Amino acid sequence: MRVVEFARDLKELLRSRGVRPSYVRLKVLQYLLTEKTHPTAEEIYRALISEIPTLSRASVYNALAVLSEAGVIQTLTIERHEGRYDAKTEEHGHFQCEVCGRVYDFAVDFGFLRHEALEGFLVRKRDLYFRGICPECRKGGESHGKSGQDASSW
Amino acid sequence: MRVVEFARDLKELLRSRGVRPSYVRLKVLQYLLTEKTHPTAEEIYRALISEIPTLSRASVYNALAVLSEAGVIQTLTIERHEGRYDAKTEEHGHFQCEVCGRVYDFAVDFGFLRHEALEGFLVRKRDLYFRGICPECRKGGESHGKSGQDASSW
DNA sequence: TCTTGTTTTAGAATTATTATTGAAATGTAC
DNA sequence: GTACATTTCAATAATAATTCTAAAACAAGA
Numbered sequence: 263m264r265v266v267e268f269a270r271d272l273k274e275l276l277r278s279r280g281v282r283p284s285y286v287r288l289k290v291l292q293y294l295l296t297e298k299t300h301p302t303a304e305e306i307y308r309a310l311i312s313e314i315p316t317l318s319r320a321s322v323y324n325a326l327a328v329l330s331e332a333g334v335i336q337t338l339t340i341e342r343h344e345g346r347y348d349a350k351t352e353e354h355g356h357f358q359c360e361v362c363g364r365v366y367d368f369a370v371d372f373g374f375l376r377h378e379a380l381e382g383f384l385v386r387k388r389d390l391y392f393r394g395i396c397p398e399c400r401k402g403g404e405s406h407g408k409s410g411q412d413a414s415s416w
Numbered sequence: 417m418r419v420v421e422f423a424r425d426l427k428e429l430l431r432s433r434g435v436r437p438s439y440v441r442l443k444v445l446q447y448l449l450t451e452k453t454h455p456t457a458e459e460i461y462r463a464l465i466s467e468i469p470t471l472s473r474a475s476v477y478n479a480l481a482v483l484s485e486a487g488v489i490q491t492l493t494i495e496r497h498e499g500r501y502d503a504k505t506e507e508h509g510h511f512q513c514e515v516c517g518r519v520y521d522f523a524v525d526f527g528f529l530r531h532e533a534l535e536g537f538l539v540r541k542r543d544l545y546f547r548g549i550c551p552e553c554r555k556g557g558e559s560h561g562k563s564g565q566d567a568s569s570w
Numbered sequence: 571t572c573t574t575g576t577t578t579t580a581g582a583a584t585t586a587t588t589a590t591t592g593a594a595a596t597g598t599a600c
Numbered sequence: 601g602t603a604c605a606t607t608t609c610a611a612t613a614a615t616a617a618t619t620c621t622a623a624a625a626c627a628a629g630a
Contacts, residue, residue, distance in 0.1 A: 282627090284577060303617080318579045323618065325577095339545070342493045343587070344617060357537060368533035375529060375544075379522040382551035383511060389545040390529075391493070397536035436596090438609070457586080475610050477587065482608095497618075498586060 279332040290325040294335055294349035300365040302344045340365060340391045355390040361399035433486040444479040448489055448503040454519040456498045494545045509544040515553035
């Protein structure tokens with residue numbers, strides 16, 4: 263029953279944002295909400311194709327574009343060659359591990375950030391992308407330990 | 417004469433970083449240093465093809481990859497579908513105008529940024545990307561004035 | 571139900587980027 | 601200086617993500 267209610271809530275969420283809650287859109291959004299891994303369009307497609315055998319890649323891209331435009335999800339440009347998507351809309355930072363490629367969220371307080379240089383600019387979106395090595399990969403292969411500082415030292 | 421000296425300095429710069437100063441690499445670096453607009457690979461190619469008629473896109477990509485790996489330039493992932501390049505290596509923020517596409521630099525003090533959540537992570541690179549509308553485009557077409565806040569209010 | 575507009579599909583097309591490969595340049599040993 | 605080995609270059613070909621197109625399926629309102 264809880265799944266059904268969850269789905270109904272998502273429908274309402276979409277409707278409230280002026281987005282028609284089509285099947286594909288709901289499924290894509292649901293996947294993004296349950297998987298916290300910031301999947302790529304391809305990953306979403308692969309995950310949903312078993313459940314929606316007629317699904318096409320273009321539908322996934324369409325759904326992502328519509329959801330993103332409506333502000334229901336956000337598009338990460340943390341990687342140059344592929345987009346990643348995030349259902350969390352509050353402001354937070356993203357860290358991508360250069361070894362395993364995983365993208366982690368982290369809380370960040372933009373309040374202290376100074377950028378007086380931007381007077382006159384209308385700022386709509388602020389993205390903070392960090393890159394480096396995640397704790398797991400640091401443990402696994404210390405051979406990767408080139409130069410660099412620990413985050414905690416900053 | 418000053419141009420010649422400039423070129424000689426760039427040669428030295430590259431050599432000091434262990435990069436052989438080939439003609440294409442020098443020209444690409446020089447272009448990035450004089451044009452502050454964070455051009456794409458395509459823009460660099462178009463700009464240099466008149467001067468180097470034999471130039472190929474791949475050469476530009478190769479040069480950019482080598483320069484980037486050597487830390488002489490940095491690669492921006494501010495756009496999903498194409499990379500942009502920056503000869504400035506000090507830490508600073510980037511603002512992309514959603515109307516004209518231009519990318520502006522802005523000074524930023526990361527010192528105040530809080531991100532305790534990243535303990536255990538090895539942070540190698542920090543990118544701050546803002547998006548919105550630049551002063552010029554705000555003047556030009558006020559029709560684009562949807563919702564959003566002024567940067568100075570943050 | 572019929573109409574009208576929207577969404578999905580499948581595959582072709584496009585675009586940025588990377589891999590490959592032969593040629594040229596450079597380095598090294600004699 | 602010459603012969604050989606190695607590195608680097610740059611052009612073509614290939615790849616992979618994304619978008620486009622046209623047709624079919626669907627949904628909502630009259």
